[in-house]
Amino acid sequence: NAGVMQNPRHLVRRRGQEARLRCSPMKGHSHVYWYRQLPEEGLKFMVYLQKENIIDESGMPKERFSAEFPKEGPSILRIQQVVRGDSAAYFCASSPRTGGGETQYFGPGTRLLVL
Amino acid sequence: GNSVTQMEGPVTLSEEAFLTINCTYTATGYPSLFWYVQYPGEGLQLLLKATKADDKGSNKGFEATYRKETTSFHLEKGSVQVSDSAVYFCALETSGSRLTFGEGTQLTVNP
Numbered sequence: 001n002a003g004v005m006q007n008p009r010h011l012v013r014r015r016g017q018e019a020r021l022r023c024s025p026m027k028g029h030s031h032v033y034w035y036r037q038l039p040e041e042g043l044k045f046m047v048y049l050q051k052e053n054i055i056d057e058s059g060m061p062k063e064r065f066s067a068e069f070p071k072e073g074p075s076i077l078r079i080q081q082v083v084r085g086d087s088a089a090y091f092c093a094s095s096p097r098t099g100g101g102e103t104q105y106f107g108p109g110t111r112l113l114v115l
Numbered sequence: 116g117n118s119v120t121q122m123e124g125p126v127t128l129s130e131e132a133f134l135t136i137n138c139t140y141t142a143t144g145y146p147s148l149f150w151y152v153q154y155p156g157e158g159l160q161l162l163l164k165a166t167k168a169d170d171k172g173s174n175k176g177f178e179a180t181y182r183k184e185t186t187s188f189h190l191e192k193g194s195v196q197v198s199d200s201a202v203y204f205c206a207l208e209t210s211g212s213r214l215t216f217g218e219g220t221q222l223t224v225n226p
Binding site for chain 1 (some may be wrong): 147149151156157158159160161164165166204208210212213214215216217218219
């Protein structure tokens with residue numbers, strides 16, 4: 001059973017470009033979470049999605065960031081018009097159920113560098 | 116709101132030393148508590164968890180006990196190895212499923 005997959009592992013963008021980060025959850029997992037890790041900091045929650053639905057996006061910046069988890073295919077975190085402050089590691093996690101101490105399984109992350 | 120406070124690092128130990136990494140939390144309701152470990156360049160791996168008061172989570176020689184009275188979930192290991200060198204994150208989850216993480220504690224174990 002493959003783990004959570006993320007691609008690309010490393011992404012370099014210039015200011016003003018768009019970044020698309022992909023996450024394929026573990027087989028059988030319908031809950032996906034995105035977290036951001038700024039340099040030398042812990043992980044901060046961004047968004048929680050189920051298939052075709054955004055459940056909680058309270059951690060997402062109001063502008064330039066969006067996320068989706070379509071019926072078919074991976075979850076996508078999209079950052080428009082990137083700025084240097086967006087440079088961070090972005091981690092995706094998935095779980096088969098939600099709440100009650102359910103374990104979230106993390107992918108290897110995408111490390112975004114904005115030049 | 117929810118928050119997690121971890122012992123400041125970095126922590127440097129010699130092989131076979133005893134390890135404690137302190138973690139305290141503030142939460143509404145009754146959270147589940149987790150320790151995750153992150154090796155260089157990798158994602159987070161679940162180390163152990165506890166879902167109710169007085170539960171003890173354990174894995175690979177690491178232990179942590181959910182102490183409601185002190186709102187703590189300290190991580191301990193009796194004898195660390197070089198391979199335990201990593202960053203350790205304490206986290207909590209309440210209703211809504213999001214994880215709230217501490218800042219992480221860098222552990223380096225020297226041979």
